[in-house]
Amino acid sequence: MAIKRGVSLYSYQQEQFFGQMSWKDQIREVRENLHTDGIEIIDEAVIRDYPFPSEEFCFDFRNTMARYNMNAVTMDVYLDVHQFRDHVMTHAEAAERLKNDIRLAAKLGFKNVRPLCLVPIDVIEAALPVAEECNVRMGKEIHAPLPIFKGDKPQPTTGMAAALDFRMTEQILELADRTGSKHVGIVPDFGIFQYKPSSVAIAYTKRHTNTPEAVDFILKNSANYGPDEIHQIVREKYPNHDLPLNAVDRMALHEMSANPEDLRKIIPYIVSMHGKFYEMTEIAGKPGQYEDACIDYETPMRILKEEGFDGYINSEYEGQRDQQDMGYENLPDSREQVRRHHEMLARLS
């Protein structure tokens, strides 16, 4: 058994936006040009009239997957707590949405759903009986800036990161062990092994600020300051800068949020993985071989192989959004980016 390759159709969002690839074209691309069978979808991007698709759509989806002999690996599901606008969705309501998403995933043939890392653990537990009944595994995402295990990392107190519980993986493992259920686990995202900002993100940020030298300062010095300190020092040094908070955070990234060694302890709980990447470039001196220069794939994949992981890594291309402000002729080609990513996945598997 070996690591399996798949694609999250998230990767082709740009081509879908411009009407260049339908979801059927995307599935065919994975079969015919990547020569593999793993498919992951974003529910709301693919399922026409989510959450009430027609019978025709559901059959068409299963039929298309069958036509190309594909495997419906994971369906990514969401939690919009402002849906009702007159009140914040309660946890019980959030569980209802998740249960409905699980039933929908089963209907489309998916083996797993991916709830987001911000979904409270009691919502996951409330949906567990439905996951069991439908035989769909729930894999909660470990997304940057989360670690796998918190260890002695401090829980952030400001920004988006403050809303993320750094003990998330422990909570999931505890739930799985306490209930003995195989239907709850995790979806680690390779973004947790990103150790510097991507070149496309740096270029985007510089194009959209009055103080590009502040970006250079952050890139050079972020390792010397804590996450709160960097905001303060940038404000002191460049009082007129207009960088949004999350742009400063994005530029200040200088270490992986997770330790790849921690993967060894969670292998049986991994439902599938997100192969996040931003830009695949040719490795110097190795024609035809590609890497993402800001994410470590080699170390985690070596560990996954050593531990006998035989699940799917599904490509999740995200660099396109930092290149959509420069005109049509400068848009990247997602198909080519994903093909390069699969060169790397196949080589490291």
Add this chain to the structure above:
Amino acid sequence: MFDQYLIRKDSLQNVTEDGKVTGFKFAVRIADYRGCFLSLHNGYYINVDGTEYPRNLQRFEINGKAPRSFEEIKTACWEHWNYDDEGWVYVTKEGGLSKGMHKIGLQQSILAQYGYMPWDEEWVKNPPVPGSGAGAGKTETICQFDLELQEC
């Protein structure tokens, strides 16, 4: 994301109702990689040639229904704006826009989230005013467009 493509370039036109020009409209796409429950759509920051047109002058047309105010859109909590679909933003302006080129600044507000956030209760009471960046979804900047008014 999709900064330059949120408004379709050849879509700006005046709106005529009962023989009178009552405003203008343009076609938009969602600034996200997924669709959204329609109720989450919270309006736009719109600036045309230096004049701002606040949310109470805006209506939104989607899913084959007549243009709706954002107060009405707010109640569409089981209807979905599909990722693939174009919507039309209607702006009330007596006499509409003049012929020729116009500079439009746009920020779309979608209250999509990935879970619970500290500002949730506040957003129920006081939803963010589009333009501040809060609730701006995946494209936080105000995107700029040079558009020519099309003949209807």
